[in-house]
Amino acid sequence: MKKLFLFPTFLALSVLTACATPTAPTWEAPEPGTRDKTVAALLPQGTFTVVGEWSKGEEPLTALEGYVNFGSQTDGKDCSADYTLSDLKNPGVLKISDEETLEIPSKVRVVHNAGGLTWHQDISTLSSGTFTGIADAVNPVTWFDSSNPSAPALPLMFIPAIIAGDWNPGISEGAGTGDLCSIPIIPRLMNLDGERLVFDKVRANTTALTGRARWAQLFIDATGLEGVERTKTIEKMVAVTANNWDSLMEGHFLLISKDANGVVEIMQRREGSEGYVRLRFTPTEPRIVEQIIAQTYFEDVRQEVENLGVSGRQFVRDSLGI
Numbered sequence: 001m002k003k004l005f006l007f008p009t010f011l012a013l014s015v016l017t018a019c020a021t022p023t024a025p026t027w028e029a030p031e032p033g034t035r036d037k038t039v040a041a042l043l044p045q046g047t048f049t050v051v052g053e054w055s056k057g058e059e060p061l062t063a064l065e066g067y068v069n070f071g072s073q074t075d076g077k078d079c080s081a082d083y084t085l086s087d088l089k090n091p092g093v094l095k096i097s098d099e100e101t102l103e104i105p106s107k108v109r110v111v112h113n114a115g116g117l118t119w120h121q122d123i124s125t126l127s128s129g130t131f132t133g134i135a136d137a138v139n140p141v142t143w144f145d146s147s148n149p150s151a152p153a154l155p156l157m158f159i160p161a162i163i164a165g166d167w168n169p170g171i172s173e174g175a176g177t178g179d180l181c182s183i184p185i186i187p188r189l190m191n192l193d194g195e196r197l198v199f200d201k202v203r204a205n206t207t208a209l210t211g212r213a214r215w216a217q218l219f220i221d222a223t224g225l226e227g228v229e230r231t232k233t234i235e236k237m238v239a240v241t242a243n244n245w246d247s248l249m250e251g252h253f254l255l256i257s258k259d260a261n262g263v264v265e266i267m268q269r270r271e272g273s274e275g276y277v278r279l280r281f282t283p284t285e286p287r288i289v290e291q292i293i294a295q296t297y298f299e300d301v302r303q304e305v306e307n308l309g310v311s312g313r314q315f316v317r318d319s320l321g322i
Contacts, residue, residue: 027231029213032171033188033203035074040187042197042256044264045070048281050083050180054157056275061089062156064279068180069286071114075175076184080114080289083180084123085154105152110178111292117145117169118178119292122152143294145169146177147215158268158277159252160186163204163245168211169218176211180279183266190254197256199249208245213238222301223312233313236322 047069053060066083070076087106106124113119121143144151149167156179164170164185165177176185189204190197216237225233251271258264261283268277295303305315316322 027217027234029210029217030206032207032210033200035187036191037187038192039190039197040184042192043070043183043186044258044266044281045072046262047284047286048264049284050279050281052156052277052279053088054155054275054277059089062086062154063088064156064179066110066180067284067287067289068281069114069289070181070184074184075172075188076181077172077174078114079112079174079181079184081110081112081178081180082289084109085156085179087154105154108152108154111290112178112181113289113291115174117147117174117292117296118165118181119143119145119294120148120151120153143292145294145296147218148297148300156277157275158182158279159199159245159248160189160254162248163189163208164211166208166211166243168215170214171207171210172214176207186254193253195255197254199252201246201249204249205245209238209242212242216241218298219301220312220316222298223305223315224302225312225316229313233316233322237316237320240320240322 048067050064050066050068052064054062063086064083065086066081068081068083069079071078071080085108105122107122109121109123111119111121146165147167147169151167158179161177161179161182164182168177170176171185171188176182185207186197188207189199191200213234216234220230220234220237251273253269253271255267255269256264257267263283264281266277266279266281269275305312308315310318
């Protein structure tokens with residue numbers, strides 16, 4: 001919906017006398033952290049079957065199994081993946097207190113389409129239904145993209161994936177979300193320190209900000225805000241939703257090894273902790289990854305604004321308080 005703005009007399013005169021004055025600045029997301037080419041050379045490249053797990057000790061908590069094609073483009077913009085995450089400890093149930101439990105997914109399928117989005121689907125046999133997003137009461141869906149805060153998820157606790165893809169559409173179109181297709185973003189997050197990859201907190205937080213800023217931009221555009229109001233609202237939204245990942249990165253490091261058969265292992269550990277994340281990549285032939293056709297989170301937002309019959313400004317105020 002277009003807005004009519006009333007300008008002070010002196011501003012109107014300056015507009016009349018200027019050769020050309022833009023109506024509003026074009027807002028752009030900040031650039032991500034720079035890429036470390038030395039780190040990039042260590043990462044797995046090609047097509048692989050993948051198995052992995054997150055463990056706090058001897059007993060794994062979450063398992064991963066599937067397929068990934070890392071593609072050839074910078075930041076994995078053409079990465080594709082299809083894998084499942086399984087809860088091995090308390091499938092289907094999260095204990096909140098001695099008297100209260102919460103049903104959660106016990107198995108989640110994740111699909112990343114090359115050049116597109118990362119999609120999540122609850123495939124638990126114990127699930128009573130799918131998670132709901134903004135517009136699901138009108139158009140129920142079973143797939144949720146990574147920008148949807150309500151997407152079904154299981155924790156793998158792979159820190160690069162958390163930083164690069166925390167409910168956002170990636171640092172650029174197609175790049176940097178999901179547990180596997182976030183791996184090509186690691187060169188923007190980490191440095192090589194001897195045999196270890198360690199986090200560069202400044203570059204990592206800068207890269208995370210890019211993803212969250214793109215999320216804010218797409219959210220505000222879905223509401224229909226325009227011009228200066230759009231820019232100001234995006235800036236406010238980025239400020240209130242951005243995260244600092246310093247504490248999560250503290251002490252964490254990656255070890256990457258490759259055997260004579262081309263099998264690559266990424267091991268994530270933390271100083272002083274028995275916990276780890278292990279991902280094992282075995283080379284395989286390329287395969288077709290299903291193309292997911294579903295309504296995106298930002299399409300949900302746009303539809304909800306229309307259904308409510310409110311202005312974009314009112315929707316943002318009611319939803320976010322800004």
